[in-house]
Every structure is written in C-alpha cells, then in structure tokens.
Amino acid sequence: MKKYLVFILAALLVFGLGSVAWAQDPTATQTVTYEVTAINEISVSPETVSLKVDTATAGSQPTDATDDSTTYAITTNGTGKVITGAIDTAMPEGLTLEVNLAAPSVGESVGGVDISSATTTAVDLVTAIGPVAQEGLTITYTLSATVAAGVVTSAEKTVTFTLTDGSV
Amino acid sequence: MRKLFFTTFVFLIALFLLFPGVSLAISISATGGWSETIDKDDLVSGAGSDLKSSYESATDATFLTISGCVDDNDTWEVMVSRIDDNWPFTLWVKTSGGNYQAITTTDSDFFTGAGNTANIALQYKLEGMSVQISPGTYSTTITYTVVDT
Numbered sequence: 001m002k003k004y005l006v007f008i009l010a011a012l013l014v015f016g017l018g019s020v021a022w023a024q025d026p027t028a029t030q031t032v033t034y035e036v037t038a039i040n041e042i043s044v045s046p047e048t049v050s051l052k053v054d055t056a057t058a059g060s061q062p063t064d065a066t067d068d069s070t071t072y073a074i075t076t077n078g079t080g081k082v083i084t085g086a087i088d089t090a091m092p093e094g095l096t097l098e099v100n101l102a103a104p105s106v107g108e109s110v111g112g113v114d115i116s117s118a119t120t121t122a123v124d125l126v127t128a129i130g131p132v133a134q135e136g137l138t139i140t141y142t143l144s145a146t147v148a149a150g151v152v153t154s155a156e157k158t159v160t161f162t163l164t165d166g167s168v
Numbered sequence: 169m170r171k172l173f174f175t176t177f178v179f180l181i182a183l184f185l186l187f188p189g190v191s192l193a194i195s196i197s198a199t200g201g202w203s204e205t206i207d208k209d210d211l212v213s214g215a216g217s218d219l220k221s222s223y224e225s226a227t228d229a230t231f232l233t234i235s236g237c238v239d240d241n242d243t244w245e246v247m248v249s250r251i252d253d254n255w256p257f258t259l260w261v262k263t264s265g266g267n268y269q270a271i272t273t274t275d276s277d278f279f280t281g282a283g284n285t286a287n288i289a290l291q292y293k294l295e296g297m298s299v300q301i302s303p304g305t306y307s308t309t310i311t312y313t314v315v316d317t
Binding site: 025026027029031032034036038039043073074075077079131132133134136 | 193194195196197198200201202203204205206207208211214215216217218219230232257259292294297298299300301302303304305306307308309310311312313314315
C-alpha cells in the first residue's frame with residue numbers, strides 16, 4: 001500500500017511540477033497606438049493683392065476699391081476655432097481696409113471687418129470653426145478712402161490671418 | 169522506502185522527458201508593436217487638404233513565435249482579434265506575402281502552419297484617418313491566439 005502511495009505521490013510531484021514549469025500561453029498580445037495631434041493650418045493664395053482707389057462720382061466720396069481674387073485654405077481637426085486678422089501697421093488717416101472671409105463648411109463668417117488699426121489686437125473674421133479641410137475660400141478686400149485723405153502714395157501692408165482657439 | 173521513492177522519481181522524470189507532449193501545449197509569443205503620431209506633415213497637400221486616410225507599419229512591426237509543438241507535423245492555426253474602448257479606425261494585418269485582413273473584435277482565422285516557427289513577421293495597415301478624428305491618443309490591443317489543429 002505504501003509503495004503505491006509513494007508512486008502516486010511521486011507522479012503527482014513530477015507531473016504537477018512539470019505542468020507548472022511548462023505551462024504555455026496560447027495567446028499573445030500587441031498594442032497599436034495612434035496619436036493624433038492638434039492640426040491647425042491656414043494658407044492664402046496668391047500672397048499679394050493690389051487695391052487702388054482712383055475713381056469717384058462727382059459729389060460723393062471716392063469709390064471703394066474691391067478685390068476678391070485671393071482665397072484661403074484651411075485644415076483643422078479642432079472645434080471652436082476662429083480665424084483672426086491683423087495688420088502690421090495702421091492705415092493712414094482717411095483710408096480704411098476691410099476684409100471679409102468666406103466661411104468654411106463648418107464655421108461662421110463675421111462679414112466685412114475693418115482691420116485698419118488692428119495692429120496689436122487681432123480681430124475675429126470667422127468663428128465657430130469645426131473639423132474641416134477646405135480650400136478656395138474667398139477673401140474680399142475693400143479699400144475705402146475719403147477725400148480728406150488726399151493723395152496717398154502707394155504703400156504695402158501685411159495682413160496676417162491666424163487660425164486659433166476661440167475665446168472662452 | 170527511500171530507494172523506492174528515488175527509483176520511481178527517476179523513472180517518472182525520464183517518462184516526462186521522453187514524452188513531453190503529455191504536458192506541453194502549443195504557445196505563442198509576440199514582440200514589437202506599432203505606434204504612430206499623426207500631425208500636419210500627414211496632410212495630403214498642406215492647408216485645405218485632409219489627412220492621409222491610410223497608414224502602413226513596417227513589414228516587421230510584430231514578430232510572432234510559435235513553440236511547444238510536438239514535432240514539425242504538429243499543425244496549428246493562429247486567430248486574431250482586437251479589444252479597445254475607442255478605436256475609430258479600421259486595422260488590418262498581414263503576414264509577409266499574405267493579404268491584409270481586417271482585425272475585428274471577434275476572433276477570426278489568420279494563418280496556419282506546422283511545427284515550431286519563429287520570427288513570423290507581421291505588417292499593419294490603418295484606415296479611416298481624417299480631420300474628423302479628434303486630437304488624442306487611440307490604442308487597441310491585438311490578441312493572437314494559437315490553436316492546436
């Protein structure tokens with residue numbers, strides 16, 4: 001009886017230890033991770049536009065000069081974004097530069113906005129922008145002059161559009 | 169008594185070593201993985217364009233090893249599935265020379281083979297990327313299961 005007991009105990013010991021030592025895993029795992037960063041891109045084309053006020057109807061202020069030959073493109077994966085506009089130096093007295101950006105499919109245009117003095121504080125042009133990738137959106141510039149401005153020599157201004165987070 | 173115990177023990181050890189299949193089972197292990205960061209450089213053509221919708225890993229993003237087979241004729245099958253909480257993409261996987269197959273949340277047949285096999289290279293492909301995907305980190309865990317057939 002003791003012999004059998006020893007044999008059984010030994011068998012249990014060997015195969016028990018064996019199964020522990022040789023236990024195998026029929027599964028293996030791998031992780032795939034994707035990080036999507038915030039993407040906020042905007043560009044204009046072409047990068048130059050010329051405006052000249054050179055006509056007037058007798059009895060009225062000079063006729064506005066308007067240009068809608070430029071467009072902008074935008075890509076963002078964010079929400080609540082805005083496009084702001086700023087000018088490098090203020091327009092001369094009597095001259096007004098207004099800009100109007102067409103809204104992308106997800107966003108709202110503010111309409112025509114005077115940026116003549118937006119040198120330190122940019123002004124909102126398009127708001128409530130959501131995830132979108134769109135190009136060919138019209139930029140309309142309007143240059144206005146009063147007779148008080150007199151004759152103004154040609155000058156160059158840089159208008160900067162920025163795609164940024166909306167104000168809370 | 170001690171002699172009997174020792175003899176029995178040695179006998180069973182020999183038995184165990186002679187017939188390892190008695191307690192061995194086929195197992196699978198994996199090394200590697202795939203991690204990718206999507207940023208503005210992944211736009212198709214800059215501002216105004218969307219992100220590339222499809223991305224591929226290196227051809228050897230993952231290496232699988234099958235072990236514990238009784239012999240070279242011991243056949244097996246590998247199945248694949250994924251588990252995640254927020255995975256808005258379609259993920260594909262293929263072996264070298266194979267065809268891509270989508271990894272779903274339920275086990276599906278992947279490939280078959282026989283005998284212990286090391287360094288089975290796997291390549292991944294992800295589809296469904298766009299600017300509609302919110303910024304953030306997305307992760308899925310792929311499970312490879314080997315079944316003795």
